[in-house]
Amino acid sequence: MTTSPDFPAPVTAAVDFRTIDLRGRNLTLPALRAAVPRAKGQTVADAEEKVLQIISAVRQGGFAALAELAERFDGVEQQHPLVPGEAIAAALDQLDPAVRAALEESISRARKFADGQRPRNVDIELGDGAVVSQTWVPVARVGLYVPGGLAVYPSSVIMNVVPALAAGVESIALASPPQKEFGGLPHPTILAAAALLGITEVYAIGGAQAIAAFAYGIEAAEAGPALEPVDVVTGPGNIFVATAKRLVKGVVGIDSEAGTTEIAILADDSAQPALVAADLLSQAEHDPKAASVLITDSEDLAAAVRAELALQAAATKHSARVQEALSGPQSGVVLVDGLEQGIAACDAYAAEHLEIMTRNAPAVAARIRNAGAIFVGDYSPVSLGDYCAGSNHVLPTSGTAAFSSGLNVTTFLRAIQVINYSRDALAEVSGHIVSLSRAEDLPAHGDAVTARFPGDQ
Structure with missing residues (x-):
C-alpha cells in the first residue's frame, strides 16, 4: 500500500x-x-503473607484498622466506611440518563436469566411412607465486592446483586474501594447502580480488607455501627482479593477465585x-x-x-x-x-x-x-457478556474454570435434604442398617434403629 x-x-x-x-x-x-x-509474575502464594497480615489487622483492629488501610492504599481519611444513604440517593439522581437506561436494561436481562436458574425442589418417594426431599434455601446474608482501581464497574454491582436477589437473600451488603476524588466514597456510578437495585448497605472498603470485614464482621465502635458478618462473599478483584477469598473460604462460602480478567x-x-x-x-x-x-x-x-x-x-x-x-x-x-x-x-x-x-x-x-x-x-x-447479554460476568480465572462455576443463583442457595420415613418404611430397611452398622463396627448405629421396634427383638 x-x-x-x-x-x-x-x-x-x-x-x-x-x-x-x-x-x-x-x-x-x-x-x-x-x-x-x-x-509469570506474582502468584497467590506470593500474595498470601501480605493478605494474612491484612486479615489479622482487620480482625484485631476493626474500624480503626480499616481507616489505616484506607489511608495507606486509597489515600483517604475515613472515620467509618458505611456510605450515607443520602449519598447513594444523590448518586442516582445525578446519573447520566443514558447510563441509567443502559444499567436498567442490563438489570432487566440479568433478572430474566437469574430467575430461570433457580433449581426446583424435589420429593422422591422410595417406597410407601419413605420420602426423601431436597429443598433449596437462600443463605441469610451476603457480602458483595465490586472492584475499583483502573476502571469503574457498575456492571459488577448488577452481576453480584441480581442473582442474590433472585435466590431470595434478605440481607445484602456491598463493598467497593473508597475514591479520593469522590470524598472517600465509592465511585458515584457504583452507588447509583446499588440504588437502582435497592441496596442501601454499602461500604467504602477495598481489597483484601473488604473480604476480611465481610467474613469476620466488625463490632460496633465509637466510629459507627457494627458490620455484621456474612455467610457468602462474592465478586471479582485483583490477586489480593482472590487470595483473601481463598483464605476465608471455610469461614464463609465464596463464589470462585475471580481474579484478573482473561480471554481465549x-x-x-x-x-x-x-x-x-x-x-x-x-x-x-x-x-x-x-x-x-x-x-x-x-x-x-x-x-x-x-x-x-x-x-x-x-x-x-x-x-x-x-x-x-x-x-x-x-x-x-x-x-x-x-x-x-x-x-x-x-x-x-x-x-x-x-x-x-x-x-x-x-x-x-x-x-x-x-x-x-x-x-x-x-x-x-x-x-456483550460484560454488560447486556443477561449472563453473569463474575467468572473463574487462572484455570479454575476446570472445577468451578461462574456466579449464579445457586451460589446463594443451600440444598437441604429432608428425610421423612414412617414406622413401616423404616422397618423395611432396618435389617440392612443393622448389617451395615456391624460391618463398619459402629453397632450403636444399628441399635438406634432397633430401639424403635422393642417388640420385634
Whole structure:
C-alpha cells in the first residue's frame, strides 16, 4: 500500500504478541496446561503473607484498622466506611440518563436469566411412607465486592446483586474501594447502580480488607455501627482479593477465585482478523496483567491478527495498558494442528471467557468442557457478556474454570435434604442398617434403629 501526505501510514503500537507452537506435539493434558500462556509474575502464594497480615489487622483492629488501610492504599481519611444513604440517593439522581437506561436494561436481562436458574425442589418417594426431599434455601446474608482501581464497574454491582436477589437473600451488603476524588466514597456510578437495585448497605472498603470485614464482621465502635458478618462473599478483584477469598473460604462460602480478567479465542481461517483483535484488545484494556490468548491452526490468521492488534492498540484510549497486557507472558498465539488439538488446548487453558470463531461454531462450543463462559460466533463478543447479554460476568480465572462455576443463583442457595420415613418404611430397611452398622463396627448405629421396634427383638 502506498501512502501520501493526504493518506499517511497508519500508526501502529509496539505489541510483542508471542507465539507458542504446539503443532506436531502429542501433548497430555498436564503438558498442555504447562504449555499455554500464564502470568509469570506474582502468584497467590506470593500474595498470601501480605493478605494474612491484612486479615489479622482487620480482625484485631476493626474500624480503626480499616481507616489505616484506607489511608495507606486509597489515600483517604475515613472515620467509618458505611456510605450515607443520602449519598447513594444523590448518586442516582445525578446519573447520566443514558447510563441509567443502559444499567436498567442490563438489570432487566440479568433478572430474566437469574430467575430461570433457580433449581426446583424435589420429593422422591422410595417406597410407601419413605420420602426423601431436597429443598433449596437462600443463605441469610451476603457480602458483595465490586472492584475499583483502573476502571469503574457498575456492571459488577448488577452481576453480584441480581442473582442474590433472585435466590431470595434478605440481607445484602456491598463493598467497593473508597475514591479520593469522590470524598472517600465509592465511585458515584457504583452507588447509583446499588440504588437502582435497592441496596442501601454499602461500604467504602477495598481489597483484601473488604473480604476480611465481610467474613469476620466488625463490632460496633465509637466510629459507627457494627458490620455484621456474612455467610457468602462474592465478586471479582485483583490477586489480593482472590487470595483473601481463598483464605476465608471455610469461614464463609465464596463464589470462585475471580481474579484478573482473561480471554481465549478459538479461531480458524474463517475468522475475521479485525474482530478477533478487537475482542482480544477489549479484555487487555482492563489491566496490564490481563490475558489475551488466540488459539488457531492458521498461521495466516495469526499474522493478520497480530497486525490488527498493532493498529488497534495504537488507536485505543488505554494504549500503554493494552500493549503491556498483550506483550506479557500471559498473552499470545497458540498454534495448533487443527480443531481437535485446539479444543484440547481450550480445555487445558480453561478460560474465564472463551470465544468460538470457527466454522459451525455452535457445534464446536458444545464440545468445550472447561470455560467460565462461552461466546459463540461473530456476534457474541465478551463485551456483550460484560454488560447486556443477561449472563453473569463474575467468572473463574487462572484455570479454575476446570472445577468451578461462574456466579449464579445457586451460589446463594443451600440444598437441604429432608428425610421423612414412617414406622413401616423404616422397618423395611432396618435389617440392612443393622448389617451395615456391624460391618463398619459402629453397632450403636444399628441399635438406634432397633430401639424403635422393642417388640420385634
